[in-house]
Amino acid sequence: xxxxxxxxxxxxxxxxxxxxxxxxxxxxxxxxxxxxxxxxxxxxxxxxxxxxxxxxxxxxxxxxxxxxxxxxxxxxxxxxxxxxxxxxxxxxxxxxxxxxxxxxxxxxxxxxxxxxxxxxxxxxxxxxxxxxxxxxxxxxxxxxxxxxxxxxxxxxxxxxxxxxxxxxxxxxxxxxxxxxxxxxxxxxxxxxxxxxxxxxxxxxxxxxxxxxxxxxxxxxxxxxxxxxxxxxxxxxxxxxxxxxxxxxxxxxxxxxxxxxxxxxxxxxxxxxxxxxxxxxxxxxxxxxxxxxxxxxxxxxxxxxxxxxxxxxxxxxxxxxxxxxxxxxxxxxxxxxxxxx
Amino acid sequence: xxxxxxxxxxxxxxxxxxxxxxxxxxxxxxxxxxxxxxxxxxxxxxxxxxxxxxxxxxxxxxxxxxxxxxxxxx
Numbered sequence: 388x389x390x391x392x393x394x395x396x397x398x399x400x401x402x403x404x405x406x407x408x409x410x411x412x413x414x415x416x417x418x419x420x421x422x423x424x425x426x427x428x429x430x431x432x433x434x435x436x437x438x439x440x441x442x443x444x445x446x447x448x449x450x451x452x453x454x455x456x457x458x459x460x461x462x463x464x465x466x467x468x469x470x471x472x473x474x475x476x477x478x479x480x481x482x483x484x485x486x487x488x489x490x491x492x493x494x495x496x497x498x499x500x501x502x503x504x505x506x507x508x509x510x511x512x513x514x515x516x517x518x519x520x521x522x523x524x525x526x527x528x529x530x531x532x533x534x535x536x537x538x539x540x541x542x543x544x545x546x547x548x549x550x551x552x553x554x555x556x557x558x559x560x561x562x563x564x565x566x567x568x569x570x571x572x573x574x575x576x577x578x579x580x581x582x583x584x585x586x587x588x589x590x591x592x593x594x595x596x597x598x599x600x601x602x603x604x605x606x607x608x609x610x611x612x613x614x615x616x617x618x619x620x621x622x623x624x625x626x627x628x629x630x631x632x633x634x635x636x637x638x639x640x641x642x643x644x645x646x647x648x649x650x651x652x653x654x655x656x657x658x659x660x661x662x663x664x665x666x667x668x669x670x671x672x673x674x675x676x677x678x679x680x681x682x683x684x685x686x687x688x689x690x691x692x693x694x695x696x697x698x699x700x701x702x703x704x705x706x707x708x709x710x711x712x713x714x715x716x717x718x719x720x721x722x723x724x725x726x727x
Numbered sequence: 728x729x730x731x732x733x734x735x736x737x738x739x740x741x742x743x744x745x746x747x748x749x750x751x752x753x754x755x756x757x758x759x760x761x762x763x764x765x766x767x768x769x770x771x772x773x774x775x776x777x778x779x780x781x782x783x784x785x786x787x788x789x790x791x792x793x794x795x796x797x798x799x800x801x
Binding site: 390391394395397398401402404405408409411412413414415416417420421424427430432435436455471472473475530550551552568569570571604605606607608622623624626627641643644645646648666667668669670671686687707710711712713714725727 | 732733738739741742743744745746748749750751752753755757758759760761762763764765766767768770771772773774775777778779780781784789790791792793801
């Protein structure tokens with residue numbers, strides 16, 4: 388038997404062992420457990436603000452840890468920091484490369500980051516001495532596009548890339564601290580745990596992986612999706628993982644039982660999920676789709692309880708503010724909308 | 728730190744990498760789903776009452792409501 392065949396057989400056998408092991412702990416389903424709970428009443432959110440200013444498709448947005456500022460990235464080559472209450476632009480940062488695919492706001496509010504087809508993650512200091520916003524670091528090692536980036540602190544950032552790896556960087560020195568390899572397809576998005584000790588990544592190999600930031604190990608590989616996992620995020624309690632995929636479904640996985648809890652799907656939804664965000668308590672899951680809408684799901688009962696319709700093109704990004712007071716959507720129609 | 732060039736790994740190397748990973752995942756300590764479900768439900772229901780998007784925000788206290796007239800001090 389060739390070595391390849393041998394390896395395949397071994398891997399299949401281990402996969403079967405994992406399936407059996409998981410079944411052993413599946414003594415109930417989330418649907419059964421919540422059978423006695425009522426569905427939340429219909430959620431009707433209104434557009435409260437429209438943030439106008441980008442001149443091309445918006446690819447990413449991220450709320451700051453403070454309650455009202457957010458950053459957005461567009462392929463018009465600009466990163467804009469917004470005050471969402473007044474709709475004023477706090478900063479409009481011109482980018483060296485306009486092919487931006489992601490942006491992030493540091494929890495401290497001091498830094499923002501972005502990257503895309505330039506394969507780099509550029510860090511900008513918003514609080515520079517002379518008031519100008521300048522590039523502070525360019526983190527360049529990935530051999531594929533930068534799909535997502537998230538700050539761990541002002542000195543560390545994690546990036547995910549089309550080269551199938553994620554990297555933890557030391558921003559000060561501009562070097563890689565840890566490389567997380569294991570995905571067999573482009574990494575599309577990542578999320579950092581509320582306690583900053585671990586992170587999750589979703590990829591075009593249809594899986595989501597959970598990684599320990601310090602020791603670099605992949606602790607869980609979660610499968611079930613039938614297409615690329617485009618969006619990923621931690622459930623507010625930190626033990627659940629939410630994923631959104633091109634297979635038109637979202638899923639909730641439980642880290643401790645190492646398996647899927649529930650799938651959010653509807654026969655009438657046939658387009659891919661681009662982005663997702665849980666509400667403050669996790670009771671609602673807001674997910675952006677290719678059909679220009681955001682569907683709001685009751686996360687426990689897996690029923691659709693609302694729709695946000697207002698964009699004229701794909702909803703590419705979504706986020707809920709840190710106090711849960713508002714949801715922001717960004718779209719290929721070049722606008723961001725604030726809803727609550 | 729050497730970059731792992733996943734795109735240029737041979738199929739054999741990828742298969743070895745997958746196998747090594749699966750070996751680590753088999754002995755994972757797993758918890759009963761019922762425990763996980765109960766904890767989820769409790770965590771969510773404890774905080775859902777205070778979740779602004781679930782319970783709704785009264786117009787008067789909504790910071791994002793439309794500002795009609797008045798002035799904004801920056």
